[in-house]
Amino acid sequence: MTPYIDQNKDRFLxxxxxxxxxxxxxxxxxxxxxxxxxxxxxxxxxxxxGADKVEICQTAGNPVVYGEKIIDPKLPTVxxxxxxxxxxxxxxxxxxxPPFEPTIKNGNIYARGASDDKGQMYMHIKAFESMMKNNTLxxxxxxxxxxxxEIGSVNLGDFIKERKADLSADVxxxxxTGMISLDTPSITVGLRGLSYMEVELTGPNRDLHSGMYGGxxxxxxxxxxxxxxxxxxxxxxxxxxxxxxKVEIISDADRAKMAKAPxxxxxxxxxxxxxxxxxxxxxxxxxxxxxxxxxxxxGLWGGYTGEGAKTVIPSKAYAKISMRLVPHQTxxxxxxxxxxxxxxxxxxxxxxxxxxxxxxxxVVIPTNSVEFEAANAAYAxxxxxxxxxxxxxxxxxxxxxxxxxxxxxSVMMGFGLDSDAIHSPNEKFGIANFLKGIETIELFYxxxxxxxx
Amino acid sequence: MTPYIDQNKDRFLxxxxxxxxxxxxxxxxxxxxxxxxxxxxxxxxxxxxGADKVEICQTAGNPVVYGEKIIDPKLPTVxxxxxxxxxxxxxxxxxxxPPFEPTIKNGNIYARGASDDKGQMYMHIKAFESMMKNNTLxxxxxxxxxxxxEIGSVNLGDFIKERKADLSADVxxxxxTGMISLDTPSITVGLRGLSYMEVELTGPNRDLHSGMYGGxxxxxxxxxxxxxxxxxxxxxxxxxxxxxxKVEIISDADRAKMAKAPxxxxxxxxxxxxxxxxxxxxxxxxxxxxxxxxxxxxGLWGGYTGEGAKTVIPSKAYAKISMRLVPHQTxxxxxxxxxxxxxxxxxxxxxxxxxxxxxxxxVVIPTNSVEFEAANAAYAxxxxxxxxxxxxxxxxxxxxxxxxxxxxxSVMMGFGLDSDAIHSPNEKFGIANFLKGIETIELFYxxxxxxxx
Numbered sequence: 001m002t003p004y005i006d007q008n009k010d011r012f013l014x015x016x017x018x019x020x021x022x023x024x025x026x027x028x029x030x031x032x033x034x035x036x037x038x039x040x041x042x043x044x045x046x047x048x049x050g051a052d053k054v055e056i057c058q059t060a061g062n063p064v065v066y067g068e069k070i071i072d073p074k075l076p077t078v079x080x081x082x083x084x085x086x087x088x089x090x091x092x093x094x095x096x097x098p099p100f101e102p103t104i105k106n107g108n109i110y111a112r113g114a115s116d117d118k119g120q121m122y123m124h125i126k127a128f129e130s131m132m133k134n135n136t137l138x139x140x141x142x143x144x145x146x147x148x149x150e151i152g153s154v155n156l157g158d159f160i161k162e163r164k165a166d167l168s169a170d171v172x173x174x175x176x177t178g179m180i181s182l183d184t185p186s187i188t189v190g191l192r193g194l195s196y197m198e199v200e201l202t203g204p205n206r207d208l209h210s211g212m213y214g215g216x217x218x219x220x221x222x223x224x225x226x227x228x229x230x231x232x233x234x235x236x237x238x239x240x241x242x243x244x245x246k247v248e249i250i251s252d253a254d255r256a257k258m259a260k261a262p263x264x265x266x267x268x269x270x271x272x273x274x275x276x277x278x279x280x281x282x283x284x285x286x287x288x289x290x291x292x293x294x295x296x297x298x299g300l301w302g303g304y305t306g307e308g309a310k311t312v313i314p315s316k317a318y319a320k321i322s323m324r325l326v327p328h329q330t331x332x333x334x335x336x337x338x339x340x341x342x343x344x345x346x347x348x349x350x351x352x353x354x355x356x357x358x359x360x361x362x363v364v365i366p367t368n369s370v371e372f373e374a375a376n377a378a379y380a381x382x383x384x385x386x387x388x389x390x391x392x393x394x395x396x397x398x399x400x401x402x403x404x405x406x407x408x409x410s411v412m413m414g415f416g417l418d419s420d421a422i423h424s425p426n427e428k429f430g431i432a433n434f435l436k437g438i439e440t441i442e443l444f445y446x447x448x449x450x451x452x453x
Numbered sequence: 454m455t456p457y458i459d460q461n462k463d464r465f466l467x468x469x470x471x472x473x474x475x476x477x478x479x480x481x482x483x484x485x486x487x488x489x490x491x492x493x494x495x496x497x498x499x500x501x502x503g504a505d506k507v508e509i510c511q512t513a514g515n516p517v518v519y520g521e522k523i524i525d526p527k528l529p530t531v532x533x534x535x536x537x538x539x540x541x542x543x544x545x546x547x548x549x550x551p552p553f554e555p556t557i558k559n560g561n562i563y564a565r566g567a568s569d570d571k572g573q574m575y576m577h578i579k580a581f582e583s584m585m586k587n588n589t590l591x592x593x594x595x596x597x598x599x600x601x602x603e604i605g606s607v608n609l610g611d612f613i614k615e616r617k618a619d620l621s622a623d624v625x626x627x628x629x630t631g632m633i634s635l636d637t638p639s640i641t642v643g644l645r646g647l648s649y650m651e652v653e654l655t656g657p658n659r660d661l662h663s664g665m666y667g668g669x670x671x672x673x674x675x676x677x678x679x680x681x682x683x684x685x686x687x688x689x690x691x692x693x694x695x696x697x698x699k700v701e702i703i704s705d706a707d708r709a710k711m712a713k714a715p716x717x718x719x720x721x722x723x724x725x726x727x728x729x730x731x732x733x734x735x736x737x738x739x740x741x742x743x744x745x746x747x748x749x750x751x752g753l754w755g756g757y758t759g760e761g762a763k764t765v766i767p768s769k770a771y772a773k774i775s776m777r778l779v780p781h782q783t784x785x786x787x788x789x790x791x792x793x794x795x796x797x798x799x800x801x802x803x804x805x806x807x808x809x810x811x812x813x814x815x816v817v818i819p820t821n822s823v824e825f826e827a828a829n830a831a832y833a834x835x836x837x838x839x840x841x842x843x844x845x846x847x848x849x850x851x852x853x854x855x856x857x858x859x860x861x862x863s864v865m866m867g868f869g870l871d872s873d874a875i876h877s878p879n880e881k882f883g884i885a886n887f888l889k890g891i892e893t894i895e896l897f898y899x900x901x902x903x904x905x906x
Contacts, residue, residue: 027761087763091660151761178665192664196762205726207544207877210749211645211847212631214777215741218731221750222681229682232675273658278671278802288668296663297674298765299756304773308480308604309649309810310540311775311848312751312876320757322764324667349731357762394664395764423765424660 004130005438012438013109013431015045016122019084020102020111026062026085026151035147038084039063042125042145049129051143057163059155062147066166069132070140076452077140078445079169079408080128081398082121082176083149086113087423094425107431114429116422120175120415121145123434127441136442138449142169146398149176152196152358153398160405170452171371172402173444175437177392177414182432184262185383187375188412190290190391191399193325193362195334196298199224199342201317202351208313218349220317221302227345228319231295235281238295238323240341243334248327250291258291259284261388271419289393294324320357324393331359331397360397363410370451371411377451378413378443382436413440457583458891465891466562466884468498469575472537473555473564479515479538479604488600491537492516495578495598502582504596510616512608515600519619522585523593529905530593531898532622532861533581534851535574535629536602539566540876547878560884567882569875573628573868574598576887580894589895591902595622599851602629605649605811606851613858623905624824625855626897628890630845630867635885637715638836640828641865643743643844644852646778646815648787649751652677652795653806654770661766671802673770674755680798681772684748689733691748691776693794696787701780703744711744712737714841724872742846747777773810777846784812784850813850816863823904824864830904831866831896835889866893 005012024038025031039056042065046054051067062085070077089099089112097103102111109119124143131137144167146156160167177188203220204213233239250258263286265277279288288294302317304310323334339354346352366372367389379387392414399410415437421427458465477491478484492509495518499507504520515538523530542552542565550556555564562572577596584590597620599609613620630641656673657666686692703711716739718730732741741747755770757763778787792807799805819825820842832840845867852863868890874880 027763028759087765088757088759090757090759094659150763194664194764196764206547206874206879208725209847209876210747210751210775211647211777212845212871212875213725213742214749214775214846215745215747216730216732216738217725217727219749221753222685222748224753225678225681225750228675228678272661272666272670274670275802277669279669285669289666292668294663294668295675296667296672296766297678297756298663298763298767299758300674300677300770301754301758303750303752304541304543305752305754305771306481306541306543309773309775310480310603310751310876311647311649312540313749314751317753318758320762322663322667322762324664349728392665393667394662418665421659422665423662423763426659 001435001439002130002442004134005435009435012126016119017102019118019122020113021100023100024085024147025088026148027088035062035085039065039147042084043067045125046143049125050132057159059159061155064147064156064159065145066143068142069137071137072140075139076448077142077169078448079142079144079167079172080124081172081174082124082145083117083147084121084145085147085150086118087116087150091425096426108428109431110426110428112427114427115416115420116427117149117176119429119434120437123175123415123437123441124173127438130438131442131445137445139445142167152360154358156398157401157405160401164405167406169406169408171448172408172410174396174410174412175414176396177394177412178416178418178420179414180262180388180390181417182436185379185385185387186390187379187387188392188414189365189367189389191363192393192395193329193331194322194360194395194397195325195331195338196320196322196357196359197335197338198355198357199319199321200353201346202315203349204313204315206315210311210313213313217313218347219313220350221314223347223350224302224317224319226347227342228297230345236279238293240337242337243293246328247293255287258286261286261390290391291326293326293329296322298322324395325362327362327364329362331361335359360395361400363399365409365412369409371409371448374444374448374451375411375413377447378440381443382440413444454888454892455583455895457587458888462888465579469572470555472571472575473566474553476553477538477600478541479601480541488515488538492518492600495537496520498578499596502578503585510612512612514608517600517609517612518598519596521595522590524590525593528591528593529901530595530622531901532595532597532620532625533577534625534627535577535598536570536600537574537598538600538603539571540569540603544878549879561881562884563879563881565880567880568869568873569880570602570629572882572887573890576628576868576890576894577626580891583891584895584898590898592898595620605813607811609851610854613854617858620859622861624901625861625863627849627863627865628867629849630847630865631869631871631873632867633715633841633843634870635889638832638838638840639843640832640840641845641867642818642820642842644816645846645848646782646784647775647813647848647850648778648784648791649773649775649810649812650788650791651808651810652772652774654799655768655804656802657766657768659768663764663766666766670766671800672766673803674767676800676803677755677770677772679800680795681750681774683798691746693790695790696746699781700746708740711739714739714843743844744779746779746782748774750774777848778815780815780817782815784814788812813848814853816852818862818865822862824862824901827897827901827904828864828866830900831893834896835893866897
């Protein structure tokens with residue numbers, strides 16, 4: 001740890017706590033005032049540290065916070081991307097401490113957004129502060145912190161297109177992923193894409209008494225189970241026609257190389273209380289969460305879901321279903337294949353409406369670039385060992401957009417752990433990870449400037 | 454209509470409205486104060502009219518309101534059964550007028566409980582009033598109005614066993630079913646039984662990020678769809694082993710007789726916006742809702758069900774599933790077969806908990822009894838034509854209990870219509886049905902006393 005980080009770490013945490021206390025949930029309009037509050041908080045911080053042109057940029061949705069420090073136009077420019085919005089906290093009753101009252105326990109910060117992404121994004125702001133205060137900033141830096149990552153970055157594309165001129169840079173730096181452990185650092189070099197869909201089935205035109213009508217009316221809840229159950233075969237393959245057509249085939253040699261990453265299946269199962277391994281036939285657990293696409297129901301509802309019993313055949317049944325994608329699937333095509341397939345298999349007597357929520361492209365990052373080399377060197381110096389390149393199962397749809405619109409590669413220096421429970425109750429982020437992250441980020445700037453010379 | 458009903462009908466309606474305004478929903482503890490209020494309302498009414506021994510009888514659950522008028526121990530005794538509890542009003546947004554603010558439109562009363570069963574139960578109280586005021590009561594009468602019918606009458610069995618001595622009678626009279634129409638009166642002579650179950654599936658021990666874990670973890674929502682979808686085959690037969698073993702086989706001759714009841718399939722489909730007929734292969738729509746058992750999902754939930762998108766693999770998935778039963782299935786056995794079957798088919802990696810909510814036995818009423826004959830004569834006099842005996846698809850579990858514990862047959866004089874939307878938004882009850890019901894009930898007492906002489 002650098003002396004500056006050591007001397008200021010309590011303040012860093014206290015500031016982060018103030019940010020974590022703001023329930024900036026983007027998926028629910030109820031939290032709009034908190035979205036604004038979180039954006040203002042970031043802008044205020046950037047201003048305080050000495051960033052220029054700090055602006056809360058309005059979009060058609062939640063604002064993007066921008067700020068920059070151009071110390072010399074001839075130096076390389078790092079653009080930091082992160083997000084201040086968070087996932088909903090529910091099921092709230094499963095939290096051991098309130099999701100928006102950050103709590104320290106066993107060296108971890110427990111709060112919604114602790115790891116995803118407020119805590120990780122804030123490492124960049126504090127690394128920037130440290131370099132500013134110590135006169136060690138070796139690159140220009142731009143911040144682009146958005147508020148819609150958890151709802152698919154729906155307006156960031158337009159923002160980038162409109163502000164292209166301001167957003168020139170040499171590399172995008174993102175901390176919104178994980179690492180294997182503090183003992184085994186890793187860098188994310190692949191992300192799955194995402195296609196997030198919603199299905200609404202309608203049976204009879206009103207809710208019916210299941211005694212009087214049961215047996216003679218197609219129940220949309222029963223129909224929904226049939227539709228969804230048919231989307232995978234007994235080997236875990238997805239049955240949507242054309243779904244696998246463009247999936248990248250990884251060579252046996254590459255699969256063998258990936259299999260060397262440290263992974264303890266027994267510990268994985270124990271951590272989640274899983275009886276046995278699960279997934280698509282012919283692939284390992286790590287492959288199933290990285291190089292293979294998936295289909296998961298994320299939400300299912302309809303009929304009476306309260307206490308006790310109600311004998312109803314509802315008019316409507318709903319599901320939220322998402323598919324994780326791999327190169328070279330495109331989310332638009334998969335969303336369309338999904339829609340057509342669902343429409344074709346819905347049973348007689350049921351009307352169907354399929355909606356695309358949002359999507360994102362799968363990404364694979366080149367490991368032979370200056371950017372990757374700089375990150376590699378930063379980790380090696382901070383951790384005393386080289387990081388392992390891994391493909392993550394998650395999605396950061398915006399990475400593909402950065403490449404497409406700005407021509408920039410991203411470096412994903414994530415410091416979260418699998419056990420951080422992001423998107424779950426009791427999300428956490430290790431204080432050691434937070435501080436180590438700040439240190440490693442500073443080292444990235446150092447090595448990147450050296451390598452770009 | 455009798456002169457007394459005609460002169461007092463506005464007051465009858467106004468009183469009924471006061472009762473309908475009380476949201477006495479039994480399935481949700483939140484409404485406990487309203488349950489008490491509704492019970493007190495009934496007790497007050499019985500007292501006012503001149504019933505004796507009026508008592509709000511406490512049980513382990515919601516109270517039973519009792520009251521009686523013994524005019525002569527030598528005369529036959531009619532026991533009126535009804536219920537003051539109602540189904541929840543949700544989905545509340547689909548109501549055209551507030552569910553607990555009764556509204557008259559096109560000759561109908563719109564309110565939760567208008568038909569099931571406050572409106573129908575109240576006909577008996579007003580028929581009693583009419584006979585008391587006009588000195589035309591020809592039988593002794595006992596009232597037993599409970600508050601747990603919509604949650605399976607869970608404590609009425611104990612109540613009956615404890616108070617057996619007070620509950621002696623000659624017949625049970627119930628208005629909690631429907632009729633074909635005001636032009637085609639009918640009497641319910643069969644009810645399906647009910648087995649209401651809840652299934653909880655558990656996958657991983659916490660909610661997971663669907664990107665990081667998707668593909669390697671058994672998702673309980675996906676698993677739930679597989680489990681439920683497998684419960685019926687493509688012909689609509691239920692696949693639970695042993696499910697049909699005790700189902701009564703109705704002779705072709707009896708089926709032919711039943712098929713003569715007036716039924717307009719096109720009108721039925723049009724009323725519900727159904728594209729085509731649906732149900733178990735080899736049976737007609739009327740058979741599917743009367744002489745055949747069913748399995749329907751009444752509620753399904755898990756994961757993120759709010760606005761927008763959340764990429765979660767939840768730890769838990771839930772379903773409420775009920776089966777309607779026919780003679781000679783028993784609900785205890787069916788609940789057990791269901792539980793065992795679900796436990797046996799749950800996929801690897803999923804833990805399951807199956808709970809029995811409540812059940813009720815199927816019932817067939819003899820049509821060659823004095824009771825039935827009296828009802829028949831009452832309808833014939835009130836409507837000018839003989840009623841058609843029909844089997845209803847609904848369940849009144851208590852009817853089997855009355856037979857078993859008190860040795861009494863029930864006469865089900867229901868005046869609701871299929872279009873009443875009981876258990877649904879915009880439940881209604883025709884004012885004409887309400888008034889005709891009072892008239893017919895009075896005539897039942899007259900004919901019953903004559904026939905029992």
